[in-house]
Amino acid sequence: YEVLVYNFPAIRSIAITLNENDAPYWVDSVAKGASLDAISTLSWGQGDVSLYLNFDVGERVASLTDGSGYAHLATVRMNSYADWGDSIAIATVTPYVSGMIGVDGDSLSLAGIYTDQAVVWMTAPILGANAFGGPGNEAGYAIQATPDGGIVAAGYTDSYGAGSTDAFLIGIDAGGEAQWQQTFGDAANDGAKAIIALAEGGYALAGYTYSYVSRSADVLLVRTDPSGAQVWARSYGGPQAQGGHAVARAPDGGYLVAGYAATVSPGANNVYILKTDSTGSSIWSKTFGGTEVDEAHALCAASDGGYVVVGDTWSYGAGGADVLMLKSDANGNQVWKKTFGGSADERGNAVAPTADGGYIIAGRTFSFGAGLLDMYLVKTDATGNLVWQDTFGGTASDEACGVAQTADGGYIVAGFTDSYGAGNFDAFLVKVDASGDMLWQKTCGGAQDDGANCLTADADGGFILAGWTNSFGNGGDDLYLLRTDSLGNLLNDRTIPSPTTRFRAHLLSRVMLSATLAV
Numbered sequence: 001y002e003v004l005v006y007n008f009p010a011i012r013s014i015a016i017t018l019n020e021n022d023a024p025y026w027v028d029s030v031a032k033g034a035s036l037d038a039i040s041t042l043s044w045g046q047g048d049v050s051l052y053l054n055f056d057v058g059e060r061v062a063s064l065t066d067g068s069g070y071a072h073l074a075t076v077r078m079n080s081y082a083d084w085g086d087s088i089a090i091a092t093v094t095p096y097v098s099g100m101i102g103v104d105g106d107s108l109s110l111a112g113i114y115t116d117q118a119v120v121w122m123t124a125p126i127l128g129a130n131a132f133g134g135p136g137n138e139a140g141y142a143i144q145a146t147p148d149g150g151i152v153a154a155g156y157t158d159s160y161g162a163g164s165t166d167a168f169l170i171g172i173d174a175g176g177e178a179q180w181q182q183t184f185g186d187a188a189n190d191g192a193k194a195i196i197a198l199a200e201g202g203y204a205l206a207g208y209t210y211s212y213v214s215r216s217a218d219v220l221l222v223r224t225d226p227s228g229a230q231v232w233a234r235s236y237g238g239p240q241a242q243g244g245h246a247v248a249r250a251p252d253g254g255y256l257v258a259g260y261a262a263t264v265s266p267g268a269n270n271v272y273i274l275k276t277d278s279t280g281s282s283i284w285s286k287t288f289g290g291t292e293v294d295e296a297h298a299l300c301a302a303s304d305g306g307y308v309v310v311g312d313t314w315s316y317g318a319g320g321a322d323v324l325m326l327k328s329d330a331n332g333n334q335v336w337k338k339t340f341g342g343s344a345d346e347r348g349n350a351v352a353p354t355a356d357g358g359y360i361i362a363g364r365t366f367s368f369g370a371g372l373l374d375m376y377l378v379k380t381d382a383t384g385n386l387v388w389q390d391t392f393g394g395t396a397s398d399e400a401c402g403v404a405q406t407a408d409g410g411y412i413v414a415g416f417t418d419s420y421g422a423g424n425f426d427a428f429l430v431k432v433d434a435s436g437d438m439l440w441q442k443t444c445g446g447a448q449d450d451g452a453n454c455l456t457a458d459a460d461g462g463f464i465l466a467g468w469t470n471s472f473g474n475g476g477d478d479l480y481l482l483r484t485d486s487l488g489n490l491l492n493d494r495t496i497p498s499p500t501t502r503f504r505a506h507l508l509s510r511v512m513l514s515a516t517l518a519v
Contacts, residue, residue, distance in 0.1 A: 137156075137158050139453065142193065142454050145456055152228070153172070154168065160181070161184075169183075204224075206246065218242055220234075221280055250275065261287050272296065290313070294324060296324075299351070306329045307327070308326070317339035356382075358380050401451075401452060458483065465480075467480045
């Protein structure tokens with residue numbers, strides 16, 4: 001936590017103690033007679049902290065005669081009653097302090113006066129960019145913002161857990177500090193690709209598991225409590241491989257999972273949709289597709305109670321692979337399907353409903369755009385008809401993995417780029433207007449490979465992204481979290497007006513500051 005000290009004239013040095021019985025630790029000094037205009041930041045952990053302001057020897061601090069009374073504050077002790085309170089700004093001396101300095105001979109003594117002090121404002125450091133993980137590899141594929149300003153991210157880890165890779169869930173507070181983490185899986189490979197927050201508290205994760213079956217992969221569905229602890233876990237599958245890429249809550253409290261199911265034909269997959277009840281018991285499952293590879297990568301609820309699934313298809317469309325958009329009713333029966341793309345390969349990675357009743361799809365294209373691979377954005381009406389499509393990127397490879405509509409009617413798109421930025425791949429954030437015209441683009445990353453796999457809106461109008469980083473962290477790839485304002489700028493701290501939050505301030509009467517007064 002931090003205290004920012006403003007405008008105390010003629011102070012020689014600043015000190016803090018973490019305990020009343022400790023000697024002051026002098027952490028900064030200033031020129032004689034100078035004022036402190038935010039020159040010093042003192043940092044410590046939670047707990048009581050004493051802040052000392054040491055007047056320069058020989059400095060006249062008040063126009064008083066011996067023993068005549070008290071002047072202004074020399075020492076303050078701050079004891080925060082707000083657990084999340086990170087900074088205090090003291091704008092001026094008089095309105096916010098009541099301690100005094102007594103003049104007695106050639107010494108300054110401190111009066112022990114207790115008072116309640118109103119906070120002018122507080123600064124809560126929040127997550128701007130951070131990496132989480134161990135010596136192995138981690139990545140984030142899905143995120144949820146929490147009501148307290150924190151983040152819950154889901155993905156995989158091979159640094160922690162029981163198996164080769166495990167599904168990974170981590171809770172992070174608004175300051176970017178990990179509060180808890182959980183793994184799910186056993187001896188083989190497991191991972192999470194999607195997460196939703198539940199109205200009753202806790203989360204549901206969808207992904208894949210090789211641990212709970214004796215054959216190929218199965219769909220994994222995990223229900224957790226608010227701290228990420230497992231309530232139940234289920235796996236679903238048949239004799240062929242299956243995996244979950246997206247999850248949604250059904251109106252009856254059950255779950256919809258979308259992904260893929262391998263067919264008996266070697267190398268072929270179908271789109272797979274699974275419906276469960278509220279405890280994870282399977283109610284029905286459906287497959288859709290042709291004779292080639294067809295997969296679902298994203299899922300959203302439709303206004304009529306059905307669902308829209310987006311992915312890619314090699315069985316239908318104009319080129320090698322096309323974006324696949326499939327509409328089902330509430331029971332999983334196909335209502336219509338659409339494809340989008342050109343003569344080469346396209347893929348849909350994300351879908352979101354739009355205010356006009358249509359949908360926005362984000363993915364990648366080899367057929368259109370400026371480079372080898374470009375971000376691909378497709379806007380449709382309510383029945384999947386194309387309204388517009390656009391591409392974003394440079395001469396190398398760029399891909400969109402997450403999309404959402406913004407309050408101004410435009411769209412925010414997250415992914416990764418090899419065309420721009422600091423390193424090989426960087427996380428890529430693009431803002432477009434309602435017609436798909438670019439308004440701005442931002443990159444974030446280091447000298448190695450970094451990227452974003454998903455995004456969600458923040459409560460204050462900004463954005464939260466999750467993905468992977470090889471530039472930062474503890475080793476290998478780490479889970480990468482980015483938090484931006486509404487213009488895509490990384491956040492470092494946030495100023496919060498706090499007129500109702502109060503702090504206890506008092507003086508330590510046992511402390512004596514010896515000084516010779518100027519005459």
